[in-house]
Amino acid sequence: MSGEKTYVEDVDRAFYDFRNEEKDVYRVRSGLTEEIIREISREKNDPDWMLQFRLRALELFHRIEMPDWGPDISGLDMDNIVTYVRPDTARMHTRWEDVPAEIRDTFERLGIPQSERESLAGVGAQYDSELVYHSVREEVAGQGVVYTDLESALHGEYADMIRQHFMKLVPPTDHKFAALHGAVWSGGSFVYVPPGVTVEIPLQSYFRLNAPGAGQFEHTLIIVDKGAHLHFIEGCSAPKYNVANLHAGCVELFVGEDAVLRYSTIENWSKNMYNLNTKRARVERGGKVEWVSGSFGSHVSYLYPMSILEGRGAGCEFTGVTFAGAGQNLDTGCKIVHNAPETTSYVNTRSISKSGGISTFRSAVVVTPKAEGAKAAVSCQSLMLDDQSRSDTIPAMDIRTSKADVGHEAKIGRIPQEAVYYLMSRGLSEEDAKALIVSGFAENVSKELPLEYAVEMNNLIRIEMKGAIG
Amino acid sequence: MAEQLLKVEGLTAGAAGKEILHGIDLEIGRGETHVLMGPNGAGKSTLAGVLMGDPELEITGGTAVFDGEDLLPLAVDARAKKGMFLSFQNPIEVPGISLENFLRTAIEQRTGKRTRVWAFRKEVKALLEHLQMDPGFAERDLNVGFSGGEKKKAEMLQMLLLKPSLAILDETDSGLDVDAVRTVSKGVEEFQKDRSASLLIITHNAAILSALHVDAVHILVDGKIVETGGPELIGRIGREGFAGFEERAEDAG
Numbered sequence: 187m188s189g190e191k192t193y194v195e196d197v198d199r200a201f202y203d204f205r206n207e208e209k210d211v212y213r214v215r216s217g218l219t220e221e222i223i224r225e226i227s228r229e230k231n232d233p234d235w236m237l238q239f240r241l242r243a244l245e246l247f248h249r250i251e252m253p254d255w256g257p258d259i260s261g262l263d264m265d266n267i268v269t270y271v272r273p274d275t276a277r278m279h280t281r282w283e284d285v286p287a288e289i290r291d292t293f294e295r296l297g298i299p300q301s302e303r304e305s306l307a308g309v310g311a312q313y314d315s316e317l318v319y320h321s322v323r324e325e326v327a328g329q330g331v332v333y334t335d336l337e338s339a340l341h342g343e344y345a346d347m348i349r350q351h352f353m354k355l356v357p358p359t360d361h362k363f364a365a366l367h368g369a370v371w372s373g374g375s376f377v378y379v380p381p382g383v384t385v386e387i388p389l390q391s392y393f394r395l396n397a398p399g400a401g402q403f404e405h406t407l408i409i410v411d412k413g414a415h416l417h418f419i420e421g422c423s424a425p426k427y428n429v430a431n432l433h434a435g436c437v438e439l440f441v442g443e444d445a446v447l448r449y450s451t452i453e454n455w456s457k458n459m460y461n462l463n464t465k466r467a468r469v470e471r472g473g474k475v476e477w478v479s480g481s482f483g484s485h486v487s488y489l490y491p492m493s494i495l496e497g498r499g500a501g502c503e504f505t506g507v508t509f510a511g512a513g514q515n516l517d518t519g520c521k522i523v524h525n526a527p528e529t530t531s532y533v534n535t536r537s538i539s540k541s542g543g544i545s546t547f548r549s550a551v552v553v554t555p556k557a558e559g560a561k562a563a564v565s566c567q568s569l570m571l572d573d574q575s576r577s578d579t580i581p582a583m584d585i586r587t588s589k590a591d592v593g594h595e596a597k598i599g600r601i602p603q604e605a606v607y608y609l610m611s612r613g614l615s616e617e618d619a620k621a622l623i624v625s626g627f628a629e630n631v632s633k634e635l636p637l638e639y640a641v642e643m644n645n646l647i648r649i650e651m652k653g654a655i656g
Numbered sequence: 657m658a659e660q661l662l663k664v665e666g667l668t669a670g671a672a673g674k675e676i677l678h679g680i681d682l683e684i685g686r687g688e689t690h691v692l693m694g695p696n697g698a699g700k701s702t703l704a705g706v707l708m709g710d711p712e713l714e715i716t717g718g719t720a721v722f723d724g725e726d727l728l729p730l731a732v733d734a735r736a737k738k739g740m741f742l743s744f745q746n747p748i749e750v751p752g753i754s755l756e757n758f759l760r761t762a763i764e765q766r767t768g769k770r771t772r773v774w775a776f777r778k779e780v781k782a783l784l785e786h787l788q789m790d791p792g793f794a795e796r797d798l799n800v801g802f803s804g805g806e807k808k809k810a811e812m813l814q815m816l817l818l819k820p821s822l823a824i825l826d827e828t829d830s831g832l833d834v835d836a837v838r839t840v841s842k843g844v845e846e847f848q849k850d851r852s853a854s855l856l857i858i859t860h861n862a863a864i865l866s867a868l869h870v871d872a873v874h875i876l877v878d879g880k881i882v883e884t885g886g887p888e889l890i891g892r893i894g895r896e897g898f899a900g901f902e903e904r905a906e907d908a909g
Binding site for chain 1: 708709710711712731732733735736737740741742744747748750751752753758761762765766797798814818
């Protein structure tokens, strides 16, 4: 396996050593204070407007109530929220032996090389990912595409553009965790695709998020200008392990006139994670956003990517799969606002629950009076693998014009026994037969992914299906 | 007589508490082609299902030995790996899995080896041609939206790729038009080219058999094999139907 990637394990020991010395452990305070925010801001070398932004967000964070409508998140220690924001760095630089056995096991089954496993677990640094990232960055730079980390972009020639867009789609007033994000965000990607440019290779944030501690409050800002095309991929199927178990990231996508942006995610946070992520896209006239979303990890997820169709003929396609296993309560779905004539949306999701997992599909389609001739179709299928698991569908529709065409269908089912028998009669074990059926069920998503991700996703399903028998 | 591959003795089985097979004795040698005929409801598909291990069926008595091993305790996949194959009367549709991917998975399970993609594709393509199926078929979801004839051809394709030692064809010819029956028959002929491969062809139609070499014919009526003979039995059924055998079963019962 290790032959597949060029790993330089011994080079640059100094990097490790340096980091080990860097273990400032911030004093744990009972709450998130202005002082901490100023500290973060100073460390990041924020421009002043960003510091002010963070401070306003902090105020909002203290004022806004916890959400009271979704899965239980009382396991989050809100009194010690600072421990999520400023986790004990000595613990972050954890040893391989400290990484939970379940995660090490998954790496093994996914066939990820040891050195890469360590970096995914936040133990080591990932040299070749950095290399790939830099080469990709250079390649697309030739087309005028900017692909960089958000923090350094705040000081470059795109600083004004970022200022105009940062948290304009997801304002900190949105909900408590958006406010938290606004106050403490750290890391993430910035992409700008100039008018008319088609980026041929998918850009992948995976290159950027594996640094220890990164990826917990990361901010992704993507601007695809008129007539441009981009595919952006977030995440990877190996479990991401963080000592602090809150993820409150934010994704903002601006899709220009006649532009197309595909945003793919395969998310597999470790099973102790509270994933309270906010994603939103705004689409101009004739533009299109395509979400491809696979949710496998986390203990609790609240995830509803939202698309605002602002211009005539703007469109949204949402393709998702959610797999909730033992101990998981995954509340996922999407929201679409049709706010212009002849806008279209198509939602096609699958949810799978097993071993007591709870999978809830929540969708909202809003059609404003401006959206005459809008078309919306929502289709949701659920598969329950046993009697202990739960699957719910909560569709909401708010249609303010009589001239719209809106449809919804939901189906809940189980694996047909005769299909398992049929596949077994060709030599597949019961486990493999069921995994194959579940993979087929999730094919709406896998067929939209680049091959290597589709393969990883199917591996992941196989892993989740292990022990599903009986 | 050829080396014994399957030996069934006194097999009784049924479904939902109702006995359907009332003591089946059947022996199939390696490389032999046997035909099982009988009227509707005689228990032909039940026998096929019992041999493959259909979980809906209950075995209440008797034994079955397949390739030297007690068959009945084996799980369905273990039977398949041992060389048993059943061409289903109603193959199940499995959305999201392409025929090709499924075939590859199945072959890898059967052989325990990874397939070589190009060699495998070539083999599939040749077989598709042989079975007069469109090459694009391999990319379609397993059985999804296939016509009756296409499903049966896809079963033959699986049989020819998996190369089982005993293939049971459960009315593979039923509901097919003349051309499709001819194609299926060609597939079976191809399978017979392997001299060690055995067949149990369940049918109530002589057409599929006309071009095939047949070693033995069994007549199943009311859950019992009432007569076993040579290929000449096929002609007799063709002329007289099962009426004479049914009377005999009643007398015996």
